[in-house]
Amino acid sequence: MKRLVALLVGFIIIGITATTVSAAEHEVQNGDTLWDIAIKYDTTVEALMNDNKLDSSLIFPKQVLKITEDEREFHIVKKGDTLKEISQSYGEDVTVTSLMVWNDLTSDLIVTGEKLLVEGEEVSGKEAKQVEQLIASSNVEIKEKKPSLKVKSSTEVVESKSHSKQQTSTTESNAQEKVNGKTLTVEATAYTAYCAGCSGITATGVNLKENPNAKVIAVDPNVIPLGSKVYVEGYGEAIAADTGGAINGNKIDVHVPTKDEAYNWGRRTVEVTVIE
DSSP states (O other), X not given: OHHHHHHXXXXXXXHHHHHHHSOEEEEOOTTOOHHHHHHHTTOOHHHHHHHTTOSSSOXXXXXXXXXOXXXXXXXXXXXXXXXXXXXXXXXXXXXXXXXXXXXXXXXSOOOTTOEEEOOOSOOOHHHHHHHHHHHHXXXXXXXXXXXXXXXXXXXXXXXXXXXXXXXXXXXXXXXXXXXXXXXXXXXXXXXXXXXXXXXXXXXXXXXXXXXXXXXXXXXXXXXXXXTOEEEETTTEEEEEEEOOTTOOSSEEEEEOSSHHHHHHHOSEEEEEEEEO
């Protein structure tokens, strides 16, 4: 009898375990996006694309998607949240630095409704140093210069000479060149195609994973229309081909190939000229 009970308990445990690790399924409904589905099932857009072998973020009604549920702990950003407050609410093992590393953040800018991972592997010394330098440079720049909402009718912009692919120095040699168009002063951060929750496909369909060196910026379309050719101080000529939940008003996000380059960019105030 005891043996029978033990066997039954074993089968129950196996059944529970199988249920825990088995993938769920989701039938796509009208209006669904990979981002919405990822939020619903506590996963990421990238994970959904990998699990279902998707080449783009395009999905169709009645399509059945496999979902590998992420059992790690997440925090849904509420209005008024800051990274410091979030880190303090999850214990001493969670710091602003670890939150930025775990979520591939290149600034302390977070958005209401955003899902942040609040547990992960121990942060390496190199990663911690990169984030600390990023935070330090961001704080200095914010105090020294605030973004202006004024629009100039025309201006001259200094175009930076491009570095060779092997060069890693951040020192830039500038060449004088006139760029005609409306110029905005904006706050600029940087992102990669591999950020947490990113599909690598821009709002206009550019595949940044296949084109890692593409000069693309994310914009607020109400300020800079999608498809516009622009010149960004310190970045060069680019296309406004993406959007972002945190990109509102006079803010842009410049695409760079690697996380190291995103950290090096930090957060800065620059001039953007919409080329006529």
